[in-house]
Amino acid sequence: MTKNIKVNAAILIIGNEILSGRTQDTNTSTLATWLNSIGVKVDEVRIIPDIEKTIVDTLNTLRKSNNYVFTTGGIGPTHDDITASSVSKVFGLKYEINKEAFKILEAYYKPGEFNEGRQKMVWMPENAELILNPTSGAPGFSVENVFCLPGVPSILKSMLGGLKNKIVGGEPILSHTISLRTVESEIASSLTKVQNQNKDVEIGSYPFFQAGKLGVSIVLRSENQSKIDVCNSQILEFIKEKKIEVVNR
Amino acid sequence: MTKNIKVNAAILIIGNEILSGRTQDTNTSTLATWLNSIGVKVDEVRIIPDIEKTIVDTLNTLRKSNNYVFTTGGIGPTHDDITASSVSKVFGLKYEINKEAFKILEAYYKPGEFNEGRQKMVWMPENAELILNPTSGAPGFSVENVFCLPGVPSILKSMLGGLKNKIVGGEPILSHTISLRTVESEIASSLTKVQNQNKDVEIGSYPFFQAGKLGVSIVLRSENQSKIDVCNSQILEFIKEKKIEVVNR
Structure with missing residues (x-):
């Protein structure tokens, strides 16, 4: 490591x-x-x-x-x-x-x-x-x-x-974005659980308006790609359960 | 007053x-x-x-x-x-x-x-x-x-x-902008003189590019319109002497 x-x-x-x-x-x-x-x-x-x-x-x-x-x-x-x-x-x-x-x-x-x-x-x-x-x-x-x-x-x-x-940097900070057709309040409690289980990943939630529709971008940030991947899977799991659509942005 | x-x-x-x-x-x-x-x-x-x-x-x-x-x-x-x-x-x-x-x-x-x-x-x-x-x-x-x-x-x-x-504000902060077809170095020393003679007016100088041409916006800021006016006249005087064009922006 x-x-x-x-x-x-x-x-x-x-x-x-x-x-x-x-x-x-x-x-x-x-x-x-x-x-x-x-x-x-x-x-x-x-x-x-x-x-x-x-x-x-x-x-x-x-x-x-x-x-x-x-x-x-x-x-x-x-x-x-x-x-x-x-x-x-x-x-x-x-x-x-x-x-x-x-x-x-x-x-x-x-x-x-x-x-x-x-x-x-x-x-x-x-x-x-x-x-x-x-x-x-x-x-x-x-x-x-x-x-x-x-x-x-x-x-x-x-x-x-x-x-x-x-400039001598450290490990590059990696990020992954998942954009969803939903509103923040629909995913807030599930996202809190994911954050609590993945303390090393910075999870941000950002509402957006695009083509007249509301959405939320979830941004995962860490120096460690595998930690981002774990977090990503947990999020994909709960959005599947909630039948939330993933959108391109 | x-x-x-x-x-x-x-x-x-x-x-x-x-x-x-x-x-x-x-x-x-x-x-x-x-x-x-x-x-x-x-x-x-x-x-x-x-x-x-x-x-x-x-x-x-x-x-x-x-x-x-x-x-x-x-x-x-x-x-x-x-x-x-x-x-x-x-x-x-x-x-x-x-x-x-x-x-x-x-x-x-x-x-x-x-x-x-x-x-x-x-x-x-x-x-x-x-x-x-x-x-x-x-x-x-x-x-x-x-x-x-x-x-x-x-x-x-x-x-x-x-x-x-x-919110209870004070005197509104007034501003006046003069945009010129010149570069900062052409007016720097004259502008310094004006600033020294008008300590109460904040004078900013900002280069810009517009339609492929260089220019400088001079911004005068003060709570007092007559102080801005004095400053403005002094600037108009030196740009006339230097034959610098005033432009709309």
Whole structure:
């Protein structure tokens, strides 16, 4: 048997535009899906404003209770981009020009275009490791277990490939979904029994509406496929008894 | 001059399905937009798993540092719906059948349909105040400054109307957006100057892609319209100097 090594992470979304409701965050879902696929479980997400003290305090809490912390947002060229300077404070590091990042952006822009505004994006904590950005040049960076990514979803997505080798996950978290033409209250007590008999499997129950009809998706999650299989059989048994239809979704 | 009364709130999203990336949260944006419109500023959002200790500890932190806390998720009929029992623990209250909620659901369902699973949804903290649900019957509830809403976005939305009278906001937070055909680095230093001269206005800068073209939206936020107007004029001045095009968005 393989040993289950649990590796956890927190996601920290930095940005007033999410807190005001103006912008719909999608980075949480992107990062969480990707992290799960490489065996890292997201235990917590926080969304906080562009306020230095809040960023510093929150990062200090999260980096101690998680194997990894991923931040999004606040690494652009404007006055409200304060993630890099805040991370420098978190680790007591100098906030300075990263020479490697400078070279990358100097080569990326046309002569004369690497102006003062853009140069702000190469200021980082001393000795930060770069996270390359194949979309728009300006790299993200990491210090110890804190990885700082941009807020623009398409750019963030394009940077995950280059990040993969830097993250050591545990056992991948496997999942299996069973979608049913029923309502939660019909299966609640049977599902509780299955959960009680399978403590190691996380069983979620999620109502949905599809093509005007109600349904419930049951999601089984574990690092262990055979535990999921046992759970799945028990669920198929009670839905057969109850004559509940399984649906594709 | 009217006195600015700051009223703040935290949103607590409870649910493994968000943390796994399976489900994209949209309740944050819905709640934040609505809260802003009634003068409540969202200072923090947290997304946490369906674990009682985590729910209790997080609620105890958030309810002390915010005027209001809004939770979403975990009030359905299945074993993973533990918000109501957790809130009971937070306030040291009995977890019991709410008679008013019982009557509502008894009347809502056809005879014989108000089964054991559904009856779980009327278990609440002692003396909880109900939040009516015009969509699917089962009410949310509040205890002191903690308001518990469902996770299903359409149901949550339908409950906000009935909630409005229970929330006392401060000055509504006004905002004004200026969208420009430019990139952030072109305006970064001018925008920093405007921010430094207008400390009371929150100025955000957000790059966008629209119809294949890059742009930047500048968002000005304050409780005070005349402060926004001053800020706006200063921005219009520098974009005129720089010959930057204003675009509709």
